[in-house]
Amino acid sequence: MEIEKQTTRKRILEAAYYIIKTFGISRLTIDVVCKEAGLSKGGFLYHFPSKEALIKGMIDDMYGQYVVEIEDEIAADSNDIGKNARAYLKVTFLNEENEFQLSAGVLAALVNTPSQLEPVRDIYKDWQDKMENDNIDPAIATICRLASDGLWYADLFNFAPLKDPDLRQRVLSILTDMSRGKLNYQNNDE
Numbered sequence: 001m002e003i004e005k006q007t008t009r010k011r012i013l014e015a016a017y018y019i020i021k022t023f024g025i026s027r028l029t030i031d032v033v034c035k036e037a038g039l040s041k042g043g044f045l046y047h048f049p050s051k052e053a054l055i056k057g058m059i060d061d062m063y064g065q066y067v068v069e070i071e072d073e074i075a076a077d078s079n080d081i082g083k084n085a086r087a088y089l090k091v092t093f094l095n096e097e098n099e100f101q102l103s104a105g106v107l108a109a110l111v112n113t114p115s116q117l118e119p120v121r122d123i124y125k126d127w128q129d130k131m132e133n134d135n136i137d138p139a140i141a142t143i144c145r146l147a148s149d150g151l152w153y154a155d156l157f158n159f160a161p162l163k164d165p166d167l168r169q170r171v172l173s174i175l176t177d178m179s180r181g182k183l184n185y186q187n188n189d190e
Contacts, residue, residue: 009047011037013061016054016108025107030054055108056116063123066091070127082179084130085144089179092148093172136181144175 015036019027030051034044048054073087131141151171154161162168177183 008037008039008043009057010061012039012044012047012054013058016058020108028054028108052113052116055113058108059116059120063120067123079180080135081181082134082136082141082144084127084134085136085141085179086176088127088131089144089148089172089175092152093168134179136179140178140181140183144179147171147175 012033015033016028019032019036023032028051030041030044033054034041037044048057069091070087073090074083077083077086127145128142131145132138134141151162151168153159162171
């Protein structure tokens with residue numbers, strides 16, 4: 001029974017992500033989500049008693065996955081110097097699949113219930129604290145985090161995103177080198 005509950009819950013979340021991506025945040029209503037997920041309103045309300053609960057579920061779902069991916073990267077990195085910055089860079093730069101879902105949850109909260117962003121703010125504060133204690137210059141670790149966040153916003157809002165995969169990889173490589181304390185760069189194209 002627990003597996004079925006999780007499957008239905010995930011189906012609801014996927015429907016909500018799809019609606020926001022396809023039709024925009026203004027179309028995120030319980031009725032539209034129920035129709036997209038193929039559920040009755042009662043089935044929806046069993047998992048999410050309100051639209052605000054759905055938005056909180058979206059944020060919890062995606063940030064939960066995001067945090068686990070970053071923690072997995074940290075655990076896999078044997079170099080203690082800058083490992084938090086590298087994990088954050090890698091997951092943010094290379095995880096385009098979950099990027100929209102993460103963005104959708106944040107945008108839904110921002111538009112509907114900004115107070116629901118408080119746990120997200122706490123997650124970012126925790127990441128920043130880890131960056132500042134990452135055995136490298138705190139400014140370099142912070143630059144890595146802010147560059148990752150900037151890439152995410154550029155992709156989210158289509159603000160001149162890095163569409164060239166080679167350029168995207170080169171930016172990631174330079175930032176990764178920075179997280180290892182390597183600061184001398186030359187343009188290999190010259």
